[in-house]
Amino acid sequence: MKTAAAYIRVSTDEQTExxxxxxxxxxxxxxxxNGYIVPDEFVYKDEGISGRNASKRPEFNRMIGNAKSKPxxxxxxxxxxxSRFARNREDSIVYKSMLRKQCGIDVISISENLGDDKMSIxxxxxxxxxxxxxxxxxxxxxxxxxxxxxxxxxxxSSAPLGYKVVNGELIIDETxxxxxxxxxxxxxxxxxxxxxxTELNEKGVKTRSGGAFExxxxxxxxxxxxxxxxHRWCLDGSKGSKSHYRNDSDTLIYNGKHKPIISEADFKKxxxxxxxxxxxxxxxxxxxxxxxxxxxxxxxESTMTLLVNKGVRYLQCTGYTHGKCKISHSVKYDYVxxxxxxxxxxxxxxxxxxxxxxxxNKNRSNEINKLIEKEKHKLDRCKQAYQTGVDTLLxxxxxxxxxxxxxxxxxxxxxxxxxxxxxxxxxQNILTFMPQLLGTDVSxxxxxxxxxxxxxxxxxxxSTKQLHLFFCYIQ
Numbered sequence: 001m002k003t004a005a006a007y008i009r010v011s012t013d014e015q016t017e018x019x020x021x022x023x024x025x026x027x028x029x030x031x032x033x034n035g036y037i038v039p040d041e042f043v044y045k046d047e048g049i050s051g052r053n054a055s056k057r058p059e060f061n062r063m064i065g066n067a068k069s070k071p072x073x074x075x076x077x078x079x080x081x082x083s084r085f086a087r088n089r090e091d092s093i094v095y096k097s098m099l100r101k102q103c104g105i106d107v108i109s110i111s112e113n114l115g116d117d118k119m120s121i122x123x124x125x126x127x128x129x130x131x132x133x134x135x136x137x138x139x140x141x142x143x144x145x146x147x148x149x150x151x152x153x154x155x156x157s158s159a160p161l162g163y164k165v166v167n168g169e170l171i172i173d174e175t176x177x178x179x180x181x182x183x184x185x186x187x188x189x190x191x192x193x194x195x196x197x198t199e200l201n202e203k204g205v206k207t208r209s210g211g212a213f214e215x216x217x218x219x220x221x222x223x224x225x226x227x228x229x230x231h232r233w234c235l236d237g238s239k240g241s242k243s244h245y246r247n248d249s250d251t252l253i254y255n256g257k258h259k260p261i262i263s264e265a266d267f268k269k270x271x272x273x274x275x276x277x278x279x280x281x282x283x284x285x286x287x288x289x290x291x292x293x294x295x296x297x298x299x300x301e302s303t304m305t306l307l308v309n310k311g312v313r314y315l316q317c318t319g320y321t322h323g324k325c326k327i328s329h330s331v332k333y334d335y336v337x338x339x340x341x342x343x344x345x346x347x348x349x350x351x352x353x354x355x356x357x358x359x360x361n362k363n364r365s366n367e368i369n370k371l372i373e374k375e376k377h378k379l380d381r382c383k384q385a386y387q388t389g390v391d392t393l394l395x396x397x398x399x400x401x402x403x404x405x406x407x408x409x410x411x412x413x414x415x416x417x418x419x420x421x422x423x424x425x426x427x428q429n430i431l432t433f434m435p436q437l438l439g440t441d442v443s444x445x446x447x448x449x450x451x452x453x454x455x456x457x458x459x460x461x462x463s464t465k466q467l468h469l470f471f472c473y474i475q
Contacts, residue, residue: 001035001390002075003381004108005042007063007085020045023080030078030110037381041374042066042074064095067103073374076106085109160226161208162261170226170258177261179205183221184262187270193218197323214322222274225253228267229260290437290447291315291337291458298461300325306333315460329462339467340451340458341437344430347469353423356471368410375407426471429454 006027008020018026024043031038044059066073077099079085085095085107099105159165162180164173179200186196197213207217225232233252295304295315302319313333319325379400386396433450436442452472459468 001037001385001388003042003073004031004036004038004076004078005044005063005067005074006031006038006078007044007060008080009046009057009060009085018080020047026080027078027110036076036078037384038078039377039381041377064099067099067105072103072105074105076108079107079109081111082107082109159208160224161221162227163258170256172259172261176208180221180227180261183218184227184266184270187218187222187273188266193222194321194323198326201323202326212324214324216322218323219274222270225267226256226258227260227262228264229256229258230254231256288444288448289313289333289337290444290451291333291340292448294448294451294455295336295458295460297325297327297329298459298463299327299329301459304329304331304460327462329460331460331462331465336458336460336467340455340469343467343469344437344454345434347427347430349420349423349427352426352471353420355469356422356426372407372410375403375410378403423471426454 006024008023008027010018010020010023028038030036044063046057046059063077067077077085096107099107159170159173162173162177163170165171183196183200186199187193191199193215197215197218200213205213207213211217221227231254233254289306292306293303296302297304297317297319300317300319302317302325304315304317305321307314307316307321315329315331315333315336317325317327317329320328382391382396382399382403385391386393391399433454436450437447454472456470456472459470460466461468
């Protein structure tokens with residue numbers, strides 16, 4: 001009996017498709033009739049997600065990742081319809097080809113079983129083309145409906161902070177509108193976005209989604225034309241924080257029916273100030289550095305990133321720059337880098353052994369335990385195959401012994417963490433790579449790669465002006 005995976009997808013814009021439970025029921029009925037076992041760990045569900053883009057389907061991507069495992073975990077992927085697999089022909093062709101040629105895994109539609117002859121290839125391609133046409137046409141119909149609603153000043157998005165939706169209309173929310181007024185008034189009074197976010201967080205004020213305020217949240221509010229009685233909508237349908245700030249030919253600003261919270265005069269003044277105050281932190285992100293992703297804030301353990309202000313390079317906690325961390329950890333970049341290199345040159349095995357991060361060792365043990373669990377699931381499937389008459393008693397015993405042997409082998413591979421031997425390996429790596437770290441002909445990205453292979457993290461404590469190095473566990 002072969003093993004199969006079940007992939008189930010239901011999108012929010014289709015009312016005619018089967019529910020997830022119904023799809024799974026039909027897939028299991030097909031599996032029982034055609035000699036497949038569908039274990040629970042190989043059932044993948046993407047609910048309320050479009051099939052237009054594979055990258056936005058987490059369960060689909062997990063299934064593809066598992067399919068690449070050696071040995072292959074299943075022999076086929078069962079679907080209710082090919083449209084559940086993809087509504088984009090390019091994705092469909094790429095993933096089906098990869099699964100069949102590289103992994104030896106078939107993709108089977110249980111309701112569109114086409115066979116193996118040459119004509120079935122053409123029919124499958126035709127079905128996929130029709131599915132893609134339906135998806136594109138549906139998107140155009142939705143867009144047309146939204147444009148009609150926009151022409152009447154209707155709401156086509158959720159309510160931002162300061163408003164609530166009542167009977168499809170935006171109404172000022174008296175409990176949160178004062179927060180919006182405070183943000184605009186504070187910014188016009190000269191406060192920075194960081195200062196405003198920090199003050200709101202200290203008062204316990206939450207965003208519309210219940211989170212903490214950050215620079216980008218304050219900036220979104222300051223740039224949102226909803227607060228002056230207008231709406232903004234991206235014509236290309238793009239989503240995400242970046243699209244909120246766009247003001248190009250693909251962004252439509254139109255008059256709404258709701259009451260404004262902010263005057264147009266104040267809104268215009270805010271936009272003028274925003275255009276004059278570009279974030280230096282964004283400019284600094286263009287600069288490569290050898291400590292990227294390594295140095296952490298002592299207060300909140302957020303990563304400290306490189307900033308450049310008037311030619312001076314320094315590291316600052318990202319939590320602080322976003323208004324989440326209350327303590328500034330600003331420190332000159334050159335001081336931190338030179339301190340790290342000096343520490344590596346003078347560190348001994350005893351000091352290394354006291355500061356080895358065991359995270360990687362724990363991850364390694366977790367990975368092996370996951371493999372052991374998979375083998376235990378195989379034992380259950382072997383038993384099921386014997387009980388259903390697929391395997392004989394002799395075959396069951398042989399498979400059982402092989403799996404048990406594999407479990408014992410994996411269990412014995414989880415060795416006790418040997419600190420001293422690890423410290424010796426780390427010390428040798430430091431000596432080996434120190435010439436490259438000191439050299440001027442080695443790129444900053446290469447130095448960063450070397451440092452990350454030795455150092456797990458560097459904690460900077462602003463109160464004591466000290467750096468604490470933690471070393472990587474070497475597998």
